[in-house]
Amino acid sequence: MPARRRQGTNVNSTVEPYVLNIGPQHPSTHGVFRVRVVMDGEVIRDLDMIVGYLHRSMEKLAEERTYTQNIPFTDRADYLAAMSGNLGLALGIERLAGVEVPERASYLRVIFAELQRIASHAMANGTLVSDAGAWQTPLLYMFREREKILDLFEMTCGARLTTNYMRAGGVSFEPPPEFWPALKELVAELPGRIDEYMELLADNEIFLGRTRGIGVITPEDAINGSLVGPALRGSGVPWDLRKAEPYCVYDRFDFDVPVGIRGDVYDRFMCRMMETRESVRILQQAIAQIPAGPHKNDIPLALRPPVGEVYSRVEGPRGEVGFYLVSDGGPAPYRFHLRAPSLINLSLLRELARGASLPDAVVTLGSIDIVVGEIDR
């Protein structure tokens, strides 16, 4: 038996397709996300995703909480980009109830949303590079910046992940005096760090081999499949809500929307890298322009928006985070729906995986960048 084994496997033998289960506890699925794949040797014939392990029925719970009480739920939806979720819901409540926001609060919102984008993209790209085989080292490099950003969050609102920072009518706290020097130091440091990552990864032959031409999404498919964020822009569609439908004060900043050309894993990775640069540009301008003034307008504790509905959306790190709020005039929403980019970006996963090899499918999933808390809600 050992002698035969040493001669290698018989390439002519046919293997029946078999089902392989990955997850829910598996590092390549980025959370409690499970896929069952039908494998024909090395090639995926079919894929079925099973989600719901983290389902907390947020939308039902929201119907018996006031609008303000619902803001902490958005932290727990996309827990890697809590600020973006907070912002989307706060903007929705403001539009529904007709609440004004002080200018300084809008700037603070932009600053924190962009910091969150940098932190989230660092996590996304770090785990993608991990999936591609560079186990943990690049991820921990990128965590260095993420840590500093989370420190800034902590000194402002006391929490690192579940920030609960935005309010209808402004933000909950004015940043402390030590925040501004730390932020300026970070913003000065970030371009050099991004250059470092680009040097290490952008032309790395192994990384290129693992990501070039893998998981290609055409622009038509990306639009038709409701893809948003870097998954859409990686395919060359310049769609960014900060440009298309400027909220807060994004129309006052000069920044570009990076897009890919080929729509493969590498382009989505590069889109995130370039967006980090653009976020730094926005931060520099926001720090220079931020006016003095109050950080919050007082609103009634029991806010009762008039009967109506609103669909408010912001460009989160993973794309369009939408809140569909229906009011019946009461203190709690009649219907609360969170449009989760992580879930909807998976619409094409099955098509992408068919015919791919298993390691390529893992990298493709990593490049779409899911957060399971947001998928399951």
Added chain:
Amino acid sequence: MPAGPNQLLGHRVADAIEAALRGAVTGRHVEWVEVRSDRVRDVLHFLHDSEAFDAAQLSNLTSVDRHTHFEVVYHLQSLDLNHQIVVKAIVEDHENPLLPSAYPVYKGALLQEREVYDLMGIRFEGHPDLRRLFLWEGYPAYPLRKDFLSLGQITGKDVNPGLVRFPFEDTEDPDRMLNAGNIVTGEREAAAGNAGQAQAGH
């Protein structure tokens, strides 16, 4: 204004739909257009293919339970023209809600319609893979419906349809109270019997 900054007027969209598909529009509103549920796929096809509307992307699909009927809400957008269109399909049949799937027009409806089916119990005809998404097959209720009571709403002897309350739920013990209301088993009597035995054994 609750309408989005780039949202098209519902009246304008309604007029165009009515001109192309007679009888499809059932209601007009400043912000949205209401259409018959059985013709919603035709309406989406029309908006998707029309040059004036160019609704290339289904941005969001969700549903609202209005006690007597369901609304299925489609947020469409054109990336080139940068505008949004809101279409609502009114599903009159509250007992057995059914409407055509948007999947043949928008692939992005795949998981969103599964989510609506899972949590609201609206079935989509022509969907290639209509299964529960978050909950498991056989879960007897659709939690986002208004007749489904969540934990904070359950008082006294209320029971959610298809779900069972166990005897120990009346206890003051907070650990056990956490389980109130939403324990799924098969037959109500069988479950009550099992629970009784388990308690007796305990």
